[in-house]
Amino acid sequence: MKILKFTCALLLCASIYSCSTDDDNSEDLSGQKGNVVLKFDNGVGDQDFIFGTSYNRSNGESFQLETLKYIVSNIRFKDNMGNTFMYPVNDNVFIVSEASGNNAGEILLTLKDVEAANYTEITFGIGVDQDRFALGADGQGNFLAAAQDQGMMWSWATGYKFIRFDGTYSSETATDEGLNFHMGSVGTSLDNYKETTLTFPNSVLVRAGKTPEIHIKADIMKAFDGVTSVNFADGYDQVHVDAVETPIIATNVASMFMVHHVHND
Amino acid sequence: MKKEILVLLIVTLCACSKAPDEAGYVPIPIVVDIPSNFPDMVYNLDNNQITEAGFELGKKLFYEGKLSANNAIPCAFCHEQAFAFTHHEHTVSHGLNGGVGRRNAQPIQNLAYQSEFMWDGAATHLDLQPIIPITAEVEMGETLSNVISKLKADNYYQNQFGKAFEDGEINGENLLKALSQFMIMMVSSNSKYDKYVRKEDNVSLSTLELDGLQTFKNKCASCHATDLFTDQSYRNTGLPVNPKLDDKGRFSIFENTDDLYKFKVPSLRNVEKSNPYMHDGRFATLEAVLNFYDTGIIENGGQVDAVLTKEDGTLGITLLDYEKKSLIAFLKTLTDNEFLTDERFSEF
Numbered sequence: 001m002k003i004l005k006f007t008c009a010l011l012l013c014a015s016i017y018s019c020s021t022d023d024d025n026s027e028d029l030s031g032q033k034g035n036v037v038l039k040f041d042n043g044v045g046d047q048d049f050i051f052g053t054s055y056n057r058s059n060g061e062s063f064q065l066e067t068l069k070y071i072v073s074n075i076r077f078k079d080n081m082g083n084t085f086m087y088p089v090n091d092n093v094f095i096v097s098e099a100s101g102n103n104a105g106e107i108l109l110t111l112k113d114v115e116a117a118n119y120t121e122i123t124f125g126i127g128v129d130q131d132r133f134a135l136g137a138d139g140q141g142n143f144l145a146a147a148q149d150q151g152m153m154w155s156w157a158t159g160y161k162f163i164r165f166d167g168t169y170s171s172e173t174a175t176d177e178g179l180n181f182h183m184g185s186v187g188t189s190l191d192n193y194k195e196t197t198l199t200f201p202n203s204v205l206v207r208a209g210k211t212p213e214i215h216i217k218a219d220i221m222k223a224f225d226g227v228t229s230v231n232f233a234d235g236y237d238q239v240h241v242d243a244v245e246t247p248i249i250a251t252n253v254a255s256m257f258m259v260h261h262v263h264n265d
Numbered sequence: 266m267k268k269e270i271l272v273l274l275i276v277t278l279c280a281c282s283k284a285p286d287e288a289g290y291v292p293i294p295i296v297v298d299i300p301s302n303f304p305d306m307v308y309n310l311d312n313n314q315i316t317e318a319g320f321e322l323g324k325k326l327f328y329e330g331k332l333s334a335n336n337a338i339p340c341a342f343c344h345e346q347a348f349a350f351t352h353h354e355h356t357v358s359h360g361l362n363g364g365v366g367r368r369n370a371q372p373i374q375n376l377a378y379q380s381e382f383m384w385d386g387a388a389t390h391l392d393l394q395p396i397i398p399i400t401a402e403v404e405m406g407e408t409l410s411n412v413i414s415k416l417k418a419d420n421y422y423q424n425q426f427g428k429a430f431e432d433g434e435i436n437g438e439n440l441l442k443a444l445s446q447f448m449i450m451m452v453s454s455n456s457k458y459d460k461y462v463r464k465e466d467n468v469s470l471s472t473l474e475l476d477g478l479q480t481f482k483n484k485c486a487s488c489h490a491t492d493l494f495t496d497q498s499y500r501n502t503g504l505p506v507n508p509k510l511d512d513k514g515r516f517s518i519f520e521n522t523d524d525l526y527k528f529k530v531p532s533l534r535n536v537e538k539s540n541p542y543m544h545d546g547r548f549a550t551l552e553a554v555l556n557f558y559d560t561g562i563i564e565n566g567g568q569v570d571a572v573l574t575k576e577d578g579t580l581g582i583t584l585l586d587y588e589k590k591s592l593i594a595f596l597k598t599l600t601d602n603e604f605l606t607d608e609r610f611s612e613f
Contacts, residue, residue, distance in 0.1 A: 241520055
C-alpha cells in the first residue's frame with residue numbers, strides 16, 4: 001500500500017514536472033529582441049550575377065549590366081502564431097546595390113531589434129509606397145540624400161527610382177544597344193510599388209543575442225521573363241515612365257525573389 | 266480632432282525640450298491662417314508643424330548660396346520678392362556656370378494650397394519640389410549630400426536645426442521641411458481684389474475693373490478657377506512650339522501623347538509683377554498674352570484644349586479691345602503689395 005502511494009506520488013510529480021518542462025520549452029520571448037541579416041544574392045537563372053558578363057535569353061537576345069540596384073521597403077515578418085512584426089517604418093527602406101556586395105556578390109541588410117519569435121515568412125515591397133510618398137520629407141531622414149548619391153532619385157522630377165538596370169543588349173538585329181531601366185512610381189497616378197511574400201524553408205528563430213541570416217536569391221532573368229516575357233527589341237530596352245511597360249516590369253521584378261535557405265544563429 | 270492632435274503634439278514637444286542648458290529644440294508654433302476666400306489647404310501640417318525657429322531656418326535656407334554647387338546661387342536668385350518671387354525680366358532663367366534653363370521661373374505664393382508643382386507637375390509634394398532646382402545642372406547643380414555637409418560645417422545651421430527640429434539632425438528631411446515651412450507661410454491674399462470679395466476696408470473696384478472681372482468670369486475663370494486663379498490642371502493652349510526649346514510640357518512626365526505641350530494653368534495673383542509670361546516667358550506684357558488668346562492660338566501638334574475652340578470651330582477666345590483693357594485693369598487688382606514687401610519674407 002505504501003509502495004502504491006509512493007508510486008502515485010511519484011507519477012503525480014512526474015506528470016507535473018513534465019507539464020512544467022513543456023512550459024519551459026515554449027520559452028517566454030516577450031521583450032526579447034534580436035537581429036536579422038537579409039542577404040540579397042542576385043543571379044541570372046542558374047548562374048551568379050557578375051557585372052559585364054553577357055547572359056543569353058531564350059528569345060535569342062542577350063544582355064549585360066553595369067548597374068544593378070533596387071529599393072526594398074516595408075520589410076515585415078510573420079511568426080508561427082500568425083503575428084506580424086513590421087520593422088520601424090522610418091528605417092524600413094533600403095537600397096540593394098550589387099556594387100556594394102561582398103566577394104560572394106551578397107548584399108547584406110541588417111535589421112536591428114527585431115522582436116523575438118519563430119518567423120515563418122517575410123514580406124517586403126520593391127520601391128516606395130504611396131503612403132511614404134504622401135508624407136513628403138516627413139520620415140525620410142537621410143534616405144533622400146542616400147538615394148540621390150546612389151543615383152536612385154530623378155533630378156527632373158521628385159521621385160525615387162525603384163529599379164535601376166544599366167547595360168547593353170544584343171539581338172538578331174541589334175548589337176550592344178543601350179539597356180536602361182530607370183523606373184518607379186510617377187506621382188500618384190502611376191503606382192509601381194509591388195510587394196512579395198516569401199515562405200521560409202524552416203523557421204527563422206529570432207532571439208536575444210542571436211543573428212539569424214536569411215539568404216534571398218533574386219533571379220534577374222525574371223525581370224524580363226517573369227510573369228510576362230518582354231523583348232528588349234520591342235521597346236523594353238528603355239523603360240522609364242511608360243504607363244504600359246513599367247507596371248509589367250514592376251510585376252516581373254516582384255516575382256524574382258525566393259528564400260534559398262536560412263541560417264539560424 | 267485635428268486640433269486635439271495638434272495640442273497633444275505641442276504638449277509632447279514641450280515636454281521633450283526641457284534640457285535648458287543646451288540651445289535645443291524650441292517649438293514655438295506659428296498659427297497658419299487660411300484666407301476665408303481660399304479653398305482648403307492641401308499641405309498636411311500634421312507632418313510638419315510650423316515653428317518660429319523652423320520658419321526662420323527655412324528663410325535662411327531660401328537665401329543661402331550653399332544650396333548650389335558654387336555657393337552663389339540661392340533659391341532667391343531666380344525668385345525675387347518684388348516680382349512675386351519670379352526672375353524679373355528673364356524669359357527663361359540662368360543658373361550655375363551660365364547654364365540656361367528652358368522655362369520661366371514661377372512665382373512662389375500660396376503653394377500650400379496646390380497639390381502639384383512645376384510647369385509640368387514634376388513634383389507631387391511641396392517638400393520634395395526643391396530637390397529639382399537644387400540638383401538641376403543648369404540651376405543650382407548640387408547634391409543633397411553636399412548641401413548637408415556644407416550646412417553641417419556651419420555654426421548657425423548646427424544651432425538652428427537644433428532649435429527647429431526635435432531630433433536636431435541636419436539631413437535631407439529637415440532641410441526640406443524647413444524650406445516648406447517658409448514656403449507655406451508665403452501667402453498672397455491681401456490684394457485689392459481680396460479685400461473687395463471679402464468686403465474689407467470698404468474697398469471697391471472701379472467700373473473698368475468690375476467690367477474686367479465680369480469678362481474674366483465669362484472667358485477665363487473656367488481654367489483660372491477659384492481665388493487661387495488656377496484649377497491646377499494641365500492644358501495645351503495652342504502656343505506655337507519654340508523649336509529651339511522643343512519643350513513638350515507634361516508629356517515628359519508620363520510620355521503620354523495626350524499630354525503633348527500641356528502646361529499647368531498658372532495662378533494669376535501678382536501677375537502684373539511676374540512678367541514675362543507663359544512657360545517660356547515669350548510674352549513681355551499682359552497685352553501680348555491677351556492678343557495671343559484672341560488671335561494667336563494655332564494647332565501646335567498636340568491636342569489644343571477644347572475650351573479654346575470657338576463654336577465655329579476656329580481657335581481662340583474672342584476679346585474686344587475694351588474687354589482686353591478692362592481685363593488688364595482687373596488683373597492688376599490681384600497685385601498684393603503687402604505680400605510683395607512683407608519683411609517676413611525679405612532677405613534683409
